[in-house]
Amino acid sequence: MVIKMDNTEKYSDKSGEKPKKKITSRQVAAIVGVILLALLYIVTFLASIFDRTDSGRLFMACMAATLIVPFLIWLYSWIYSRAAGKRTIGDPEPPAAPKKDDETPAS
Numbered sequence: 001m002v003i004k005m006d007n008t009e010k011y012s013d014k015s016g017e018k019p020k021k022k023i024t025s026r027q028v029a030a031i032v033g034v035i036l037l038a039l040l041y042i043v044t045f046l047a048s049i050f051d052r053t054d055s056g057r058l059f060m061a062c063m064a065a066t067l068i069v070p071f072l073i074w075l076y077s078w079i080y081s082r083a084a085g086k087r088t089i090g091d092p093e094p095p096a097a098p099k100k101d102d103e104t105p106a107s
Contacts, residue, residue: 026077033073040065 047055
């Protein structure tokens with residue numbers, strides 16, 4: 001016996017188009033950070049190929065940005081989640097309230 005499953009997607013509007021996903025400001029900050037780092041690496045690579053005299057300083061700036069840019073993105077994300085009252089993946093679990101069944105009388 002073969003059971004055929006319907007794999008068609010259900011759409012919310014009548015036109016049959018998929019609803020567009022909302023892009024958050026955190027996603028925009030992450031994309032900008034990735035583009036910034038990629039451009040820094042490309043500029044540093046091209047500067048080393050063309051043997052510019054300041055390629056050493058560009059390399060040091062690239063290394064510093066490799067650490068600083070992700071930290072700034074994380075900091076923005078953390079501050080945004082605190083201001084909006086949302087939890088992030090790095091937040092600790094809130095302490096659980098003790099259950100009434102677990103309470104034992106002190107002897």
